[in-house]
Amino acid sequence: MIDTPLAPQDLGPSKGLHTISLLSSDERLQGRPKLCSDCGLCDSALKTRMSSACLFVRNQTTEIEQRLHGRTRRPDDELHFGIHRAQYAARMRHPNPKAQWTGIVTALGARLLEQDQVEAVITTGAAPGTRFKSEPVLARTPAEVLATAGNKPCLSPTLCLLDQVRDQGIRRLAVIGTSCQVHMLRALEPELGLETLFVIGIPCSDNVTYPDLEYFLTQVSRSPQTIVHYEFMQDFSLWIRHEDGRKERVNFIDFPMDKLHGIFPSSCLSCFDYPNALADLTIGYMGATLGWQWVLVRTALGAELFERIRPELELGELTSRGDRRRGMPHYIQRLTQPPGSKRPPFLVRQLVAYLQRTRGPKGLEFARAIIEMKLLRNLNYVRSQFPRFEARVVPAHVYQTLEPYADNYQAVFGRPLAPQAEV
């Protein structure tokens, strides 16, 4: 039995944007830092290490990259995508129909168990009776990993399973996780006593709590109860599939932002790692064209992971079209509007959606555009809501990535993009 979302009138965002805790009513989260993505670390015995691992206390991206790669990012695409040694457009030759895309992530997790490379895989399944409520799973068999295919597009306390890993004496582990989970894991990796750790990352942005996910679906779909799959696509629209195979498509510009105001947790609005740069391998889609997945191989272990799944992949071509920099001044201007403003009139929205679809950036340029937009939006969010946190939670590469817009930023906001060195 799949649970059905409540009627829209019964729901609302769990909090206002200015509320700083994740779900102020959730007792489990009390005593957590002001910015918390509920990664699960604080549900484990490692809670005592939170202050030295949590990216919302101190973002350690630069130090961790230095440890993993022996260097910092090059001033090219690595500023946007993170350090990588190769990238591919790929898809499974035999796609898993239950997967979010073609199922590279869960197939890889399953192979690692089959080939006895690991004893367990930490992954995220759906809570019983739901389609989308996340439930962390310590998979010990390939079938258990495959059963977790598909996104559970809400925050998941995945790292709580590190206690079970320790209790079960597991020394060879793979973890599939979002960027915040991966940051915590990497920060504590030297202390975990693992012989092998494979980190398979998925890109992540604007995640929400499960109640807010239910609310979101009531706002964007005519039939939220019957949704079996949805994805934010590279054509600037949300594609939704229903139980009976029916499809809906909603342009991003048509989202009722005035009603969605407040659903995104402060933590996700203070995150600067959309492409999951600290993983061994990132598997997403946003740098590839429709129908393909985007694979970034980062470390030597990532290269080993890729070789394990390569025989099952069809490889395509990564392309890049359009010029993201043309639209960015408009975007910077839009950031001055109060959050939750009403959307533009229908005809304007139609025109914008058409232009985004036909003239908007494509392929790798789409990924660069969307990453820059989120970096800018989140930098502004931190500056307006948590100004004292900026020096601790905004990594240095953010200012470097956004440098081409520094004059524009200064003109619109009347302050420099990058913090000025103290004299």
Ligand SMILES: Cc1cc2nc3c(=O)[nH]c(=O)nc-3n(C[C@H](O)[C@H](O)[C@H](O)COP(=O)(O)OP(=O)(O)OC[C@H]3O[C@@H](n4cnc5c(N)ncnc54)[C@H](O)[C@@H]3O)c2cc1C
């Ligand atoms: C909230 C969210 C936002 C995302 N946003 C983007 C994006 O903007 N751009 C982009 O390129 N990719 C994004 N992704 C990743 C993308 O949607 C696919 O998950 C990825 O490409 C893998 O597809 P697949 O078919 O190989 O995965 P599958 O084989 O279907 O496996 C999916 C894997 O995702 C894991 N997973 C599912 N839900 C969660 C969760 N809540 N927390 C942690 N792990 C989870 C499962 O454990 C499973 O292992 C996002 C994923 C999530 C969960």
